Amino acid sequence: MNHTFVLPNSGHNFDAKASKMGMWLFLYTELLLFGGLFLVYMVYRSMYPDEFLLASFNLNVWMGTFNTVILLTSSMTIAMSITALQKGNKKLSINLMWITIAAAIGFLVIKYFEWGAKFDHGLFPGMDHFNALPTGERLYFYLYFFMTGLHGLHVIIGGIFILFVISGVKKGTVTPERYSLSENAGLYWHLVDLIWIYLFPLFYLIH
Amino acid sequence: MTSETLPYTSYLKEKTGIMSWLFTLDHKRIGLMYLYGIVAFFLVGATLGLLMRFELLNPGKDLVDPHTYNQIFTLHGVIMIFLFIIPSIPAVFGNFFLPLLLGTDDVAFPKLNLLSFWLYVLGAFFALATLIFGDGPADTGWTFYAPYSVKTGTNVTMSVLAAFILGFSSILTGLNFIVTIHRLRTPKMGFNQMPLFAWSLYATSWIQLLATPVIGITLLMIVAERMFGIGLFDPSIGGDPILYQHMFWIYSHPAVYIMALPAMGIVSEILPTFSQRTIFGYKAIAYSSMAIAFIGYFVWGHHMFTSGMSGPAAYIFSILTFLVAIPTSIKVFNWVSTLYKGSIVIEVPLLFMLAFIFNFLIGGLTGLALGALAADVHLHDTYFVVGHFHYVMFGGTGFAFFGALHYWFPKMWGKMYNKTRAYIGFAILFVGFNILYFPMLILGIQGMPRRYYDYLPEFTFLNQVSTVGSWITVTGLIIIIVNLIVSGRNGKKATDNPWNGITLEWQTKSPPPLHNFDKMPTIPERGPYDYPNAKRG
Numbered sequence: 001m002n003h004t005f006v007l008p009n010s011g012h013n014f015d016a017k018a019s020k021m022g023m024w025l026f027l028y029t030e031l032l033l034f035g036g037l038f039l040v041y042m043v044y045r046s047m048y049p050d051e052f053l054l055a056s057f058n059l060n061v062w063m064g065t066f067n068t069v070i071l072l073t074s075s076m077t078i079a080m081s082i083t084a085l086q087k088g089n090k091k092l093s094i095n096l097m098w099i100t101i102a103a104a105i106g107f108l109v110i111k112y113f114e115w116g117a118k119f120d121h122g123l124f125p126g127m128d129h130f131n132a133l134p135t136g137e138r139l140y141f142y143l144y145f146f147m148t149g150l151h152g153l154h155v156i157i158g159g160i161f162i163l164f165v166i167s168g169v170k171k172g173t174v175t176p177e178r179y180s181l182s183e184n185a186g187l188y189w190h191l192v193d194l195i196w197i198y199l200f201p202l203f204y205l206i207h
Numbered sequence: 208m209t210s211e212t213l214p215y216t217s218y219l220k221e222k223t224g225i226m227s228w229l230f231t232l233d234h235k236r237i238g239l240m241y242l243y244g245i246v247a248f249f250l251v252g253a254t255l256g257l258l259m260r261f262e263l264l265n266p267g268k269d270l271v272d273p274h275t276y277n278q279i280f281t282l283h284g285v286i287m288i289f290l291f292i293i294p295s296i297p298a299v300f301g302n303f304f305l306p307l308l309l310g311t312d313d314v315a316f317p318k319l320n321l322l323s324f325w326l327y328v329l330g331a332f333f334a335l336a337t338l339i340f341g342d343g344p345a346d347t348g349w350t351f352y353a354p355y356s357v358k359t360g361t362n363v364t365m366s367v368l369a370a371f372i373l374g375f376s377s378i379l380t381g382l383n384f385i386v387t388i389h390r391l392r393t394p395k396m397g398f399n400q401m402p403l404f405a406w407s408l409y410a411t412s413w414i415q416l417l418a419t420p421v422i423g424i425t426l427l428m429i430v431a432e433r434m435f436g437i438g439l440f441d442p443s444i445g446g447d448p449i450l451y452q453h454m455f456w457i458y459s460h461p462a463v464y465i466m467a468l469p470a471m472g473i474v475s476e477i478l479p480t481f482s483q484r485t486i487f488g489y490k491a492i493a494y495s496s497m498a499i500a501f502i503g504y505f506v507w508g509h510h511m512f513t514s515g516m517s518g519p520a521a522y523i524f525s526i527l528t529f530l531v532a533i534p535t536s537i538k539v540f541n542w543v544s545t546l547y548k549g550s551i552v553i554e555v556p557l558l559f560m561l562a563f564i565f566n567f568l569i570g571g572l573t574g575l576a577l578g579a580l581a582a583d584v585h586l587h588d589t590y591f592v593v594g595h596f597h598y599v600m601f602g603g604t605g606f607a608f609f610g611a612l613h614y615w616f617p618k619m620w621g622k623m624y625n626k627t628r629a630y631i632g633f634a635i636l637f638v639g640f641n642i643l644y645f646p647m648l649i650l651g652i653q654g655m656p657r658r659y660y661d662y663l664p665e666f667t668f669l670n671q672v673s674t675v676g677s678w679i680t681v682t683g684l685i686i687i688i689v690n691l692i693v694s695g696r697n698g699k700k701a702t703d704n705p706w707n708g709i710t711l712e713w714q715t716k717s718p719p720p721l722h723n724f725d726k727m728p729t730i731p732e733r734g735p736y737d738y739p740n741a742k743r744g
Contacts, residue, residue, distance in 0.1 A: 005725055009391045011234075011306065011313030018315045018390040025382045029420045036424035036454060040439060043450055125436035125444075138445045142437045146428065 016180045023184040027191050030154075034195050037147050041202060044139045051136025056206040058123060059144075060114060064204040067110050068196065074103035075193040078162070078186045088176045090169055097166050100189065104159040111152055115145075144203055151195055158192045161185045215725070217621060217718040232317035233721060237324050238303030239619070245299060246688070248290040248331065253681065255283040260643075260677040263670050266662055276660035277346035278361065282337075284349030285366055289373045290331055292600055293462065295608050296469035297415075298327070298380055301408050304615065305384060307712035307719065308402045310393030310728040315386040319379055326376035333369035337362040348658060350459070353440035353451040357432045364433050367426045374419045374426075377465070381415030384408050393711070395730060402710045402735045403492055407472025410496040414461045414468075414503065422458030425451065452514055456507035464503040466600055468496055470607035471538055474560050477614050478542055479736040480708040481557040482549025486736045488541035495534035502531050509578050513587045521580055528578035535571060539564060554706070555629040559610025562637050566602025570595060573648060588658075591651025597644045609636075609687060616691065617701030621718040624694035632690055636683030642676030710735055 045052050081096030122129030123141055130138065165185045168174035174181045218235045228236055258279055262270045271279065302320065306313055314320050337344040341362030347355055351370075356363050388409050392401065401409075429451075431437040438444030440451040471492075479486045486492065508516060508524030516524075542564060551557070573595040576582045586592065617623050646669040651657075655666050662670065704713040711728045712719075731737035 006722070007310070007312050007393075007724060007727070009309075009311045009393055010722075011311055011315055011317055011387070011391055015315070015390055018386050021389060022316060022319075022382055022386045025385060025416055029378050029382075029416055032417055032420040033424050036421045036457075040428075040450065040454070043447070047447075125438065135445045138438065142439050142445065145435075146431055146437050146439070150427075 014178065016178070019180040019184065020187075023187050027187060030191055030195075034147075034150075037143070037150070038198070038202075041143050041147070044136070044143065048136025048139060051134055052140045053206050055133075055137040055140035055144075056203060058118070058121070059204050060117070061204050063110055063114050064200055067107050068200050070103050070107050070110075071193045071196050074100045074107075075190055077103070078189045082179065082182050082186045085169065085174070085179050085182050086176055090176075093182070094166055094169055097162050097169075101159050101162055104155050104162075107155055108152060111148065115148075118145075147199055148203070151192070151199060154192045154195070158185075158189050161188055215716060215720050217716070218721045219620070219718055221721040230321065232313070232321055234302050234306050234313050234317065234320060235619075235719065235723075237320055238299050238301075240324060241294065241298040241302060241327065244327065244331065245291055245295055248286050249295075250688075252283055252286040252291055253684065255279050255286070257677055257681060259283065260674040262660055263662070264674045265671075266664050266667060268660070271660065273660045274346060277348075277658070278344045280658060281346055281348055281366070282334075282344045285334055285345075285370065287600075288349055288462075288466075289370050290327075290334060292466045292604055293373070293377055294327060294380070295466075295604065296473060296611065297377075297384070297408060297411055297465075298323075299608075300404075300473070300611050300615065301380070301384060301469065303619065304712055305387060305405060305408055306391070307618075307715070307723055308405050308710055309388065309391055310396065310711045310724065310730070311387070311391040312723045314383045315390055316383050319383055323376045323379040323383070326372055326379070330369045330371075330373035330376060333365050333372060337365045337369075341365060350455060351426070351429060352455075353429065353432070353446070353448045354442060356429055357438075357441045364430055367429050371423055371426045371430075374423050377415050378419045381412035381419075384412040385416065388412075393728060393730060399490065399493070400730060400735055401493075403475035403486065403489070403496075404469075404472035406493040407468045407475070407496045410500040411465050411468045414465050414500050418458045418461035418465075418504070421454065422462075425454040425458070428454075449511075449514055452511050453507070456510045457504075460507040460510065461500075461503045463599075464499055466604050468499060470563065470604040471496065473607040473611045473614075474542055474563055475538075476710065477556050477560045477610060478545045479549075479738070480614075480706050480710075481552050481554055481560075482546050483552070483707065483738050484545065484549040484736075485734065485738060486541070487544035487547075488537070489734060489736070491537050492541050495537045498534040499531060502527065502534070506531060506578075509583070512580060512583045525578055525580050529575065532571065532575060539568070552706075554613075555624075555626065555633055556610045556614035556706075558630075558633055558637075559606050559613065562633075563603055563606045563610065566598050566606060566640070569645075569648075570598030570600075570603055573598065586651055588656055589651035590647040590655045590657055593657050594644050594647030594651060597647070602640060602644070606640075609633075612691065614706070615712075616694070617705050618712055618717050618719070620695045620698075621701055621716075622695055622698035623701040623705060624698055625690055628686060628690040632683050632686035634683075635679060635686060639676050639679030639681075639683050643673055643680050644676070646670070646673040646676070709738060 077096045078100045081093045081100065084093035084096060118124060124130055124145070125142065130141065162185050165174055165182045168181055218233055228240065231237060258270065259276070262276055302314070342360050344361060345351070345356070345363045345366040346359060346361045347363060351363065351367060388401070388405060428437070428439050432439060432441060436444065438446050440446040440448055442448060475486060475492050506524060506528045508520060509528045512521055573591065577586055577592065577595060613624065613629060650666055650669050653666065655662055701717050703715070703717045709731055711730065714728045715724050
């Protein structure tokens, strides 16, 4: 039982660089996941430019703008929480993460009302009003529901990720010296934010 | 090199009990669990293939009705592609040997590795559950082309979700390998001192990482279309089915290189060992893997020449397709040059590699015929295509898989297999394989379409030859697998380095201890294949 020897390059060592690299690679996959959707959007929008424009008038630009502000602010608070943790201020860091989660919930609530309004107006696939729309407008709404829906799912996943970091900081597994997890949650949150930054103009600000 | 007689505990005996396997973080045990799963699914897939060949023994109905036949070839494709060939070499030999080849004790994220394995199990469950739940397994073909995949009553949703989950497993494996290669190489081992199998896994992992998400989202769109009427691909409610084909092949063509590149890495490991000389053109082989991975992204359109595509687009896709042949043949020339003036030792793994080169040559050249625009119009969706990709996938990757299994068998289980039976099994498999698939190439040129359970009477003879070939192939497979199982139980004890290899996995014990190395492995000075006794110059 000669297990006293441990390789210096062991896979079981804590390696902050490796974990950050892994996170970046994962973000590439997320980008390509949405990239597929952006491609489909591009094709259909170039096929039906006028109908896409017409359909976009059904969205509430002010709600979209407000959500954009919320997400941008939450990106700032998560970045501040990482810096707070690195400087050793755990309490501030945790509070900033709670604010980020509150922003995520706020975003989803507004999204709920936006989607709800579409349902009330019969603008969901399968409803009579929707079925009467021309092809291009229907494609616009297919993409709207699919892309914002998938993005909403990512908001939820990002929120859960941050909850894990909060519990990690409380338990002492995420510390000012070992902050990879917090940094990775931040990276993921910025991605969620970034994708919205593209979705917002593509759906709300078309002209 | 004789093993020291110091007592040690191998990874197989370090811990016992079923839980120590199911929740292990040891890359070697995870690799073995993948192996058992993958070989089991290979046998299921092969059985389905055998059933299809049986149906095609005579024109008209022999065994199953057309609908069942459609389900059989779909399930055969889904199992063979997503459950066998994509994970085969990376998940089994990549997991087991990448850390050993790099001189480390595990992959960079051992827990993530276990998660990938469980995702594989979950995906397999979804794929097989279609046999029980819903209205039977999908009958769309493994490509799930819209709009049929949206309209058919069979359980496409679950098959598609299976592919999605398996894709996720594949992404996480690729991610793990990239970080492992960047962070965990033994000190002094630069990228250009890595064994070539590691290089090919590196190229493969990038494809897994960057291409798989595209199929993931496409398959989710199919699910959304079936469940919520999000009609992105069904023309009757708005979408464009040709766009589905593009989205599908943007992943699925690079996926072909996920299947082929690791096999090429295996060849580059085994040939130098049995030639006892350094590999010819190390850098050319390493970088051509990266080149194949790169070019592979831009050729997907060649699956769609007959789907309606502008002339210039078709020329460009065709030219790009031909470009892939360049790095591929660079590899083949280098392999052949490696054998030249080597001290060749004929062993079963080497024979598998030579068979790989032979089969892959046929598979690759028929691929060029399909990549040529004029020929493709004639050959598209005929048995020529079926013959072509089985030559590449089974004749290439499948043979490399079994070759690797024989090559590393002594390291994995510490036993040596029965060589006589292995020779016999190999010979029968090789002969059977060619009898099975070569007639398909001829049938395709004669115009027999693929995916039908029936054919015109003039195709009878060659179909019967092919079906007989399928029986011979299965006989060979059974001999090989039974021989390995029996040898694993009762075989002679293997030495630490039975083939006189010099990559790092041969510096540790057979089977390796849990932490792989009990002392620092030493890397050869002049690159990974620097055989001390080989003639230079």
